[in-house]
Amino acid sequence: MVTTTHDDRHGTAGSADDLLAIRGLRTEFGTGDRTVRAVRGVDLSIARGEILGLVGESGSGKSVLASSILRLIRPPGRIAAGEIVFDGRDVLAMNTRTLSRWRGRDIGIVFQQPQGCLNPVRRIGWQVAEPLRLKKGLGRRAAWDEAVQLLRSVGIPSPESKARAYPHQVSGGQAQRVMIAIALALRPKLLIADEPTTALDVTIQAQILELLRDSCRTHGTSLLFVTHDLGVIAKLADRVAVMYAGNIVETGSVGGILESPRHPYTRGLMDAAPRLRSSEGERLRDIPGSIPNLARPIPGCPFAPRCGLRKELELDRCDREMPPFVQSAERHAVRCWGLPEMRTANRTNAAAPEREIVR
């Protein structure tokens, strides 16, 4: 069953049909002057059956956001503010027992390094069977048989014998298939995958991406996957959220983001990535500078110091104020003072008690 809901949604608000709704989420690490604000007020929603790609570079907070949803942030890290509602339930209010029941049953996770997540001294089959025994209450025999079936469904060749293998006896690609089997064992409503193919070779990556997409489509599972690779986004995502320095700066359908990106950072990312069989001799357009220090306050748009548009238009406001989301097309929201509609809006709203934007 495939359920993809594409109602009029954008980055700032969700609908009642959302499986997951995040509002104003802030995740921080450390205390006092050294507090690193990794996630700086994120609103995000995922519909049932939707595949959402969260793209960003290192330090953008994308992995911290994913871990926050699972409440996997350990001290000195903490969720400082915000709301996470999963299927009508308040995740931040869950106690430890509810949490551990919820994880695995309703929500699964796949990490970047599959070999590091598997127990090296247990047979693969038992590791897949574990959630089936603990959370579904199956007996040893029944759980083992279902584990073998699961391994078959994720494309492990001769699953009966591979179930008896230990993690070091399988390749990285197969280990990631095992992780996916474990994550999907209890048919969760949402699967979170944090850079699931980054550690894999490109030929294996293509197969794992297909497996993730097909498994989620078949069971109507929502998928939130985190990546730095826009090619992976193009392959998998229905909708995309672009993160920079702890903020989502643009969100929209995969077509909207990849074919008409509007935020200068999204455009910069696309220009900076070398593409196969692109026009020859053309120089890559790099983004000068590097990400801001997340332990310091960022009053304006975090991308402003590197932004070509800010420089070109000489928009002082970018340094002072974080722009709000503007819905620019259906299901496409962007936060940038440099957008044409922002500039006119600012001029016409001059009467409003906001500082007027001057060129």
Added chain:
Amino acid sequence: MTTPPLLDVEGLHVRYPVSRDVFGRPTGHVSAVDGVDFTLENGETLGLVGESGCGKSTLGRAVVALEPAAEGTVRFRGYDFARLSDDELKQQRRFGQFIFQNPRTSFDPRRSVGASVRMALDIQRLFRPRERDEAVAEIFRKVGLGPEHRARYPHELSGGQLQRIGIARALVLQPQLIVCDEPVSALDVSVQAQILNLLKDLRGEFDLALLFVSHNLAVVEYIADRVAVMYYGRIVEITSRRRLFDNPLHPYTHALLESVPSMDLAHRDDPAPKLGDPPDPTHLPSGCRFRNRCPRAFDLCREADPETVEVEPGHAVACWAVRGVDRARARETSATITKTEETT
């Protein structure tokens, strides 16, 4: 008589022990580089692509004498590494430099980066001692860093800045060849583009040859003049960049190119090539090492190991199917094939 190439690699094998007996003697090995030939001209960039474990980094290290050859020769600037004394080898090292993948782990954390770069000059005794600081300052300018960066320590710099210093350290010795081992793989896309552009500029300015090792085909297409595709110790295809990307011949090259996820949504639903799992490097299949994953494999591929031979001028491939050699013709025409067949 034409001048010899800058780098000439012939029949190179590099082996690592994988098991040892009770006395510590190696009993088994894996051939990380398993019979490789290629040449590199002055000022040329050869891209070396392949997946993890294919031996591309080992090959990169072997051509600047960071790994000893088990068999075969590496001739650099006309000198055979195996025949050089330690002193002579040290002199030659100056001309063949190396840039590492992870700049965080390739600098002494307790030495300022300026001192690290200067150390290269001290070791090679290049320039008079009092001129060395000026040379360091000059090279910092070339890689886009200011004089204030010289006193910094590695932890104070970003990955991109550190990789610039990695380039500076190689470049300050005025080499003719730089082996770049995945120099941008640890960097974010936006910074990766800065470093690739910098390498391209400097290559022209200093007339450098680069051996550019990477798993990223798009990056290699951006920077290389010629490209070699490696698979488990062997170069299976080598040709100009144009030909490799416009007209790839080896089935493995095809699979690699088709596997790269494209940003173009028109290719969103293209099926992934069905390649199966990679083999155990200590027990490669008999005959062609790619045959158990190859869609074009036939009986000959099981029996005989295809050598990398030219199928058109400047385009060499190791594949029976591409060469159109069938079993009968292989038996008739090539004694070497019969030999491999007997041993396997």
